[in-house]
Amino acid sequence: MDVISKKEEIEKNGFTIINNIFTEDEIVNLITIIQKADSSNGTFRKTKDLFAIRQFLKEIPDIVPFILTQKLSSIITQLFGTGYAVVKSIYFDKPGDSNWFVAYHQDLTISVNEKTDIAGFGPWTVKQNQYAVQPPLSVLENNFTIRIHLDDTDENNGALRVIPGSHRKGIYRAETINWNEESEVVCGVLKGGIMIMRPLLLHASNRTNNNHKRRVTHIEFSNQQLPSPLLWSEALK
Incomplete structure (x- = not known):
């Protein structure tokens, strides 16, 4: 990994993609642990178009060491420094016949x-x-998200579409996007790869049209302490 170029991509564009972070065996293990979880809790959401687990790492604590691997932790330290911790996590499973899309x-x-x-x-x-x-902008500007892809993802099965550089424009409402000035990038990620992005990056995803699944874990990190009495509710102990 070229650390300098990845840092520059995050700074300029608001995201970067790094493939080959998790092996095939590691992906199979993650999926197996998820499939064994008790889905009766209210944080599990299952419809025809989407299966999602909110508070993912808290709901399935056994999966934590297999998500926060030494390799992933090393990447975080190289790109962002020390002191960052998980503050939110979600698992998404978009089935192959899903009509789910996000604007x-x-x-x-x-x-x-x-x-x-x-x-x-x-x-x-x-x-x-x-x-x-919604916290002050300074909190959002400093946080970052890592999306771990458990399937190959491209424009045909809901890969994120993003507007590079939009993370540097503060609160940016979708209805005010000027497509004469902005451009869109489709963020294809290979199975076992990760996408790192800033929360303020404008992003969307289309419906699936190739009958291929898209399973992703979305994990947000912060190195900030919230003002008392607020605490990060999903912070790992």
């Missing part, structure tokens, strides 16, 4: 332990007994 958006909220009145934090939402809030 352009930024990831503007963080998961926290309670709702309280703190300057700069808001609006608030609650979903499945999980509080989420």
